[in-house]
Amino acid sequence: xxxxxxxxxxxxxxxxxxxxxxxxxxxxxxxxxxxxxxxxxxxxxxxxxxxxxxxxxxxxxxxxxxxxxxxxxxxxxxxxxxxxxxxxxxxxxxxxxxxxxxxxxxxxxxxxxxxxx
Amino acid sequence: xxxxxxxxxxxxxxxxxxxxxxxxxxxxxxxxxxxxxxxxxxxxxxxxxxxxxxxxxxxxxxxxxxxxxxxxxxxxxxxxxxxxxxxxxxxxxxxxxxxxxxxxxxxxxxxxxxxxx
Numbered sequence: 746x747x748x749x750x751x752x753x754x755x756x757x758x759x760x761x762x763x764x765x766x767x768x769x770x771x772x773x774x775x776x777x778x779x780x781x782x783x784x785x786x787x788x789x790x791x792x793x794x795x796x797x798x799x800x801x802x803x804x805x806x807x808x809x810x811x812x813x814x815x816x817x818x819x820x821x822x823x824x825x826x827x828x829x830x831x832x833x834x835x836x837x838x839x840x841x842x843x844x845x846x847x848x849x850x851x852x853x854x855x856x857x858x859x860x861x862x
Numbered sequence: 863x864x865x866x867x868x869x870x871x872x873x874x875x876x877x878x879x880x881x882x883x884x885x886x887x888x889x890x891x892x893x894x895x896x897x898x899x900x901x902x903x904x905x906x907x908x909x910x911x912x913x914x915x916x917x918x919x920x921x922x923x924x925x926x927x928x929x930x931x932x933x934x935x936x937x938x939x940x941x942x943x944x945x946x947x948x949x950x951x952x953x954x955x956x957x958x959x960x961x962x963x964x965x966x967x968x969x970x971x972x973x974x975x976x977x978x979x
Contacts, residue, residue: 778961780967787972788975789971791970797963836905840966843918850907852904852906853904
């Protein structure tokens with residue numbers, strides 16, 4: 746079974762509008778962390794935002810916020826006021842305790858976001 | 863702001879040759895990682911390294927791969943006898959801790975694009 750599911754292979758949004766990128770996860774571990782990374786066409790992976798499983802409030806970082814719905818096991822990324830520079834691949838990742846005793850993240854397949862003027 | 867650096871940015875090699883990919887993690891970080899991303903696919907964990915030894919590795923990380931921290935700053939991935947299917951982007955990452963908290967976030971380098979001919 747997929748640990749991280751990103752159901753939207755591609756999304757389009759108009760500049761200055763908000764967009765939500767979906768991410769659902771699967772774990773039985775009560776302690777886990779959820780991360781979003783941005784990968785522009787240049788290839789680097791840029792950390793955006795983190796949400797811990799015990800955090801009471803949704804994480805926010807500037808224009809990025811994470812809509813964390815624990816019961817539904819979803820951790821959607823919301824980008825407000827989209828900019829042309831937001832066009833990139835976005836990966837959702839989860840870190841949980843592995844059988845090997847460490848915390849290795851599992852990545853989703855990514856969502857390609859295109860912001861058009 | 864401190865960042866993870868990787869060299870070279872692009873490496874082209876002949877099948878069967880050995881390659882060494884180099885990384886300089888963030889200076890106060892304790893945990894180091896290598897990931898692979900085949901073109902158009904998701905990021906896959908290869909290996910984690912802590913206290914001068916491998917702490918966890920995936921099934922991808924077979925005998926042709928090895929990692930080393932030869933001095934206090936560099937972290938290297940060696941592929942002994944490259945195959946066509948090793949062509950991918952290789953990311954180095956580092957983190958201060960290795961749990962699920964936000965402080966355990968992994969910061970990625972810009973990647974090395976390996977092309978095996």
